[in-house]
Amino acid sequence: MGRAMPGCRGIGGRLRAGFVLVATLTASISGAAAQDASPAAKPDVKSEAKSDAPPLKIELNRLEPAGDACRTYMLVDNGRGPALKSLKVDLFAFDTEGVAQKRLAVELGPVQEKKTVVRLFDFAGLACPKIGRLLLNDVLACEGGDATRESCLERIETTSKTSAAFDR
Template identity: 40%
Template structure:
């Protein structure tokens, strides 16, 4: 997680996603749980982050409607809802994810 940016009535999340070893990821949808500063659950959000080409680093962003960025204390990658190539699902996709954050909010799994 690289940046949280306030928008009109929303919080925009910027994620830097690296796929150094491949394969091309055609489908990637993650389930996130947002916690406030007191570690109480604020919201649950699903985000589609594909495509991510092999050997590529890319920035994906999505808006969380009704969320104040300043209230986000941490973000849990709760589940990998879908992950796959054009040929099919990737086994153990969650193990490939190494979360980190450059914001005050922690990103973890």
Template identity: 35%
Template sequence: MTNRPIAALLGLAMLVSPVVAQETATPSFALELNALQSTETGCRVSFLATNQLGGQLDRAAVELALFDTGGAIDRIVTLDFKNLSNGKTKVLQFQLTGLQCDSLGRVLVNDISACEGEITPPTICLDALKTSTRLDIVFGV
């Protein structure tokens, strides 16, 4: 003898109960070009850097090509973002001597020159790079 009401309730409970999907976080190394500030000696550039690579970054250095508003390369610089804890966002400011903020038209990530820490492979910093900007300046790879 089967207990049909219990079986029906169990079947209904399976239909109504929420299905919990296990989400896998996609690794990312996010850089946001956040602000420019003119100074007496040049331009202070502010970035937000977020490490979502799954491990501590002991050192991350980014080689950037800076273009003027006419599209010509002004200079290539390497900025050291130092250590970045996993899951943390960090504000970093860099003083670029001799650069006029209002002449900056584009920032290109030319390369990742250092990607060291508890992450593998070391190329993941470039492979998982996500760029964004809050300014009217093109920022990308």
């Protein structure tokens, strides 16, 4: 038979020693798991701050033919946000079948604090009835106050008043 732990005699002592060892390990693992979980349990101040940022609403307001191009009217509503010196976005136009047709980088700024503006730009070589969807693919630049590309992208809410969808 094996050696008993000091202070433990016979099979009963070994069982008690094994039980004490298992209980100690279980308590250690539980404590470590609680420590690992505690940072996740604390609210993330950075993510809360981002969710509290006022929305930056961008609306696809109108599409109209302009020669061989489709003139696009974008309404940028910064009604509750700080001024932006620059807001450059990466857009993709998809046809009515969902196939990407054109990519365009567009400067929508500057946008004054608590102001709404309309910006026009053309998708050259693309007829308006062929546009089924406009995708805000990314924010290329966002400058003003403490704005970053990431924080601007998180603030943007897209809508459309045209037959073409507009989303991010």
